[in-house]
Amino acid sequence: MQRKWEAALLAVTLALNSAYAGAEEDFIFWLFNFSRTKGVKPVTDKQYQDECSGCHFAYQPGLLPAKSWEALLTPDALRKHFGVNAELDDATLKVIHDYAVDNAADKSWYKRSRKIAVATTDGPTPLRITELRYISRKHNDIPEKMVKGNKGVKSLSFCDKCHTQAAQGVYDVDTASIPNYSNWDN
Ligand code: HEC
Ligand code: HEC
Secondary structure, X not given: OHHHHHHHHHHXXXXXXXXXXXHHHHHHHHHHOHHHHOOOOOOOOHHHHHHOOOOOOOOOHHHOOHHXXXXXXXXXXXXXEOOEOOOOOHHHHHXXXXXXXXXXXXXXXXXHHHHHHHHHOOOOOXXXXXXXXXXXXXXXXXXXXXXXXXXXXXXXXXXXXXXXXXXXXXXXHHHEOEOOEOOOOO
């Protein structure tokens, strides 16, 4: 109970200070959908969904703070996107950049986004979700052979290989299952 109040208070503070339109609407939505807003907000932009799902599933913008999307979604950065060329034409890039920044962790009421936002306020700009301490910590106990050494996964970056509801923004333990290791936690 106490945590709910803390979260609500934080949300009100944010809403009052908010620099973006629609904050109050989002806050009200969040309040009335509390149980459904535990994860991160699912992707709602079709262009983002289409352009960013060619090589991995489309990461929800709420998995990184705005400063990370600012750094990742420039013409130069996309040409050298983790060793591959993921460049976009200027018009498409603008839509995708603005969508990601507007829905970044630090602009979201969803529980996991709030945690990511708080953990990344200070310090360097993370360029990967997997490098966030909040995320890497959660996977510390999973042996390498089940991730990199697992043909069905290959990299911790492929969240949706194990998180069966990743596309819906749900990353709960009870919806996680590691391919080829059905009894991973035994
Ligand atoms: C041409 C292929 C390709 C496209 C298109 C692409 N990516 Fe990637 N992306 C990659 C590769 C390769 C990696 C690194 C995966 C790994 O390390 O296993 C990556 C990693 C990432 C990561 C870091 C994941 C982690 O490890 O935490 C983010 C964030 C990301 N991409 C966002 C995007 C966004 C947003 C778009 C759309 C603009 C996009 N990507 C389009 C190939 C692509
Ligand atoms: C190899 C399979 C695998 C991959 C890939 C993977 N996860 Fe996980 N994840 C798990 C498992 C298994 C757990 C539960 C760990 C535990 O409880 O010890 C977990 C836990 C989590 C949790 C904590 C859940 C909770 O309720 O505490 C989050 C958040 C999460 N993962 C997000 C991600 C994200 C985001 C990605 C991609 C960047 C990712 N995971 C990639 C298997 C994976």
